[in-house]
Amino acid sequence: MYRNLNSICLKYMIMAFVVKVPANICGQRNLAAFYGCRRKAFTTLGRERSMPSTIVSMSTTPIQHLEKPASGSKNIVLPIMVNDCTGKMGRAVINAAVSAGLNLVPVSFSCSEEAGQTVTINGKDIQLHGPFERENVLASVFEEYPNMIVVDYTVPDAVNDNAELYCKVGVPFVMGTTGGDRERLYKTVDDSKIYAVISPQMGKQVVAFLAAMEIMSEQFPGAFAGYSLQVMESHQASKLDTSGTAKAVISCFQKLGVSFDLDQIQQIRDPKLQIEMVGVPEEYLLGHAFHMYHLTSPDQTVSFEFQHNVCGRSIYAEGTVDAILFLGKKVQEKAEKRIYNMIDVLREGNMR
Structure with missing residues (x-):
């Protein structure tokens, strides 16, 4: 779907994601504290990991007021x-x-x-x-x-x-x-x-991230062969289905050589767990989308973490x-x- 996008765009996006990590999550959580919660969350999927990680993260906070267009629009x-x-x-x-x-x-x-x-x-x-x-x-x-x-x-x-x-x-x-x-x-x-x-x-920015993932999976198939994957997604309790975004990202990882079934996704819909385990700000329990993807090499010496968190619906x-x-x-x-x-x-x- 995304193969016609310029590969230069991929290079720019990946560099931006890896180098520039936000200092907080949705303006509410310190990144280190958040990852402390997240690592505990992954305990149910596998043992906790202490090695350094490469973090790819995206966080957004809702914009309260949108400016109206100029007259004559x-x-x-x-x-x-x-x-x-x-x-x-x-x-x-x-x-x-x-x-x-x-x-x-x-x-x-x-x-x-x-x-x-x-x-x-x-x-x-x-x-x-x-x-x-x-x-x-x-x-x-x-x-x-x-x-x-x-x-x-x-x-x-x-x-x-x-x-x-x-x-x-x-x-x-x-x-x-x-x-x-x-x-x-x-x-x-x-x-x-x-x-x-x-x-x-x-979400335009999330879609751009998905496009970059799709380009990477098409241009570098098998790059993560042998790696294990853990996925956790948290949404408001009213969301009935599995995240379509998570499915799309997982599809890219599968093309990159990772073996993973959709029933392995850890879905968090309990507000108490969302606050204590995931780090969702309480004011956004009724409207959020937190996604975390953790890759680990076969010998347990290398890990990658991809994350995109959205608070609100703007x-x-x-x-x-x-x-x-x-x-x-x-x-x-x-x-x-x-x-x-x-x-x-x-x-x-x-x-x-």
Whole structure:
């Protein structure tokens, strides 16, 4: 997927990651203290290691306020419909989109229990509609806003049905929801010829890291042959599925020669363990993504640690807004390609 990226980019990214290690995690935890907690966490996977490590780390803290674009911005003519707007990601996307000057459509799909309600988010009143009226509502809204883009942050079980609805009505969409039958999802969109950005990971910087990993795995296959791998990922307790990002990184390590099965991933969903063992700041227990990958040589003398930690949801919301703007441009240009991912958005180079 990422083989066309310039290999010079890989060299720059790896050098930057290895040489520059942050002094704290999410502005809350001292790095040494964090790794002390993390090493204890890995005890359940294997014995603790005391040898020096090469650390590749990425940490982000949420940005509380996004600046609005200058007056006259073309973004304001682009309407968006956010499903599910009452969820944490839906709210974060709305806040980021409104701040960026996008036009929020006052309609959203939600569960049956919330159907008929009106909610106010970022000063905007949004009418909620349940599952049984979705097609008529979507068709009506799309007729009123013919250049609209739908943003989907619902639940894994709804991914395929929602995508089929968007394709049936003919509305372009950004699918940020993880899970579902991904093969079926891509086939549905491909058959319909609808424009879509589909990505289980909307954080631009994390996607760039994944791209670098993919380049490394393709250019240096077997570089870590014989090494053992330990993986720990921590997310809010409400996250039902295994991290798609962790799966992607593990796939790269497998190409690099590491033997590892997905059922070996240590998933942390217990808030108490997240604080004491992983080092997640308490204020971000309901919204975080901590990933740690530990490689050890066969003779136990060399280890590598890759880490990327996200507190809050702003990184995903901001990436989603970039994906919306990117997709709107492709629709307007009537681009030949119809299905995109966040790598395509990164390649475009027009991110805010």
